[in-house]
Amino acid sequence: MEKTYNPALIQRTQRYMETHSISQNQFAAKVNLSSAALSSYLNQKYKGSVEAVERQLSEFFKLDEEAEAAAEKTASLLPRAAYVPTSISEDVCQSIRFAQLEHCMVVLHGDAGVGKSKGAQKFLRDHPTNAVGMVKRNEEDDLLHELVEGMTGKKSIKALTYGEACKVIGELEGRQGTPPPRKSGKPLRKTAPGHTSEGQRRKVWALMYRLQDASPSKAPLGDRLCAIIKKELGMDAFPKDPFAWISYKDGNKLVEVLKGYVKTAQKSRGDADG
Numbered sequence: 001m002e003k004t005y006n007p008a009l010i011q012r013t014q015r016y017m018e019t020h021s022i023s024q025n026q027f028a029a030k031v032n033l034s035s036a037a038l039s040s041y042l043n044q045k046y047k048g049s050v051e052a053v054e055r056q057l058s059e060f061f062k063l064d065e066e067a068e069a070a071a072e073k074t075a076s077l078l079p080r081a082a083y084v085p086t087s088i089s090e091d092v093c094q095s096i097r098f099a100q101l102e103h104c105m106v107v108l109h110g111d112a113g114v115g116k117s118k119g120a121q122k123f124l125r126d127h128p129t130n131a132v133g134m135v136k137r138n139e140e141d142d143l144l145h146e147l148v149e150g151m152t153g154k155k156s157i158k159a160l161t162y163g164e165a166c167k168v169i170g171e172l173e174g175r176q177g178t179p180p181p182r183k184s185g186k187p188l189r190k191t192a193p194g195h196t197s198e199g200q201r202r203k204v205w206a207l208m209y210r211l212q213d214a215s216p217s218k219a220p221l222g223d224r225l226c227a228i229i230k231k232e233l234g235m236d237a238f239p240k241d242p243f244a245w246i247s248y249k250d251g252n253k254l255v256e257v258l259k260g261y262v263k264t265a266q267k268s269r270g271d272a273d274g
Helices: 007-019 024-030 035-042 050-075 087-102 116-126 143-152 162-176 198-214 221-233 248-273
Strands: none
Touching (some): 007 024, 007 050, 087 116
16 A cells, blocks of 8 residues: 655755755754664655654654744843834835835945844844844854855955855845845756746745835745645745745735735724725
8 A cells, every 4th residue: 555645744854954954864853763764754754654754753843843832932022222213224124125125225324323223133033034034243154154154255245246145145035034035047947847937936925025014024925825724725835945845826825815814904093994
């Protein structure tokens, strides 16, 4: 009898190892499986009980989600640094937000102490799910500089060429969990027949950003989209590739559903403002 595997769970396991930069052996130890059993399962060649392995993996991810939720609640209790808005710090916030919405880069420069870092920190506090959190003020041995040096051999971000900067940005986008849509250029991936098109994916992300503006949420944008997909389409989705199992027809349905979400959120915000 042919065994049935949960492709979404396999993808989630692989994504966890990628995003946490751990090996199969290390992950196997976390979930109390042998590395051989985990490898066989991921390759869909496991000779033992697939159901038992999947129960173990599901329990691990459930506990991991609960731990993250507890950490978020704890973080909300921590005191925030005082922020005094200035014209420069507010310009920084708006520039970063513009780059996020338009999926482009902005360059912010100025004398030390004028408010660049304060503006960036304010954006991080207001949009905690849209930042990677790799930079420490006045330090060149933080995670971002380590990443830059590892990828390009250069210690200074200012010394990067345009091509090198694009590679670093691509890596940061991947670590953030959700690849943003692009307005032009080559598609993020080839569109398989019957699956969502590049245009559909762009539209979905554009609507998600509008929804976030109209109805802010502490949940990462990718997680929020996956929850909507689960609720409206009845299928599992994961932030790294939320469109993996969505057909072209369901893609159109998702777009229309999100339009409704945005309209309702904007109406509610208007009523509240009024």
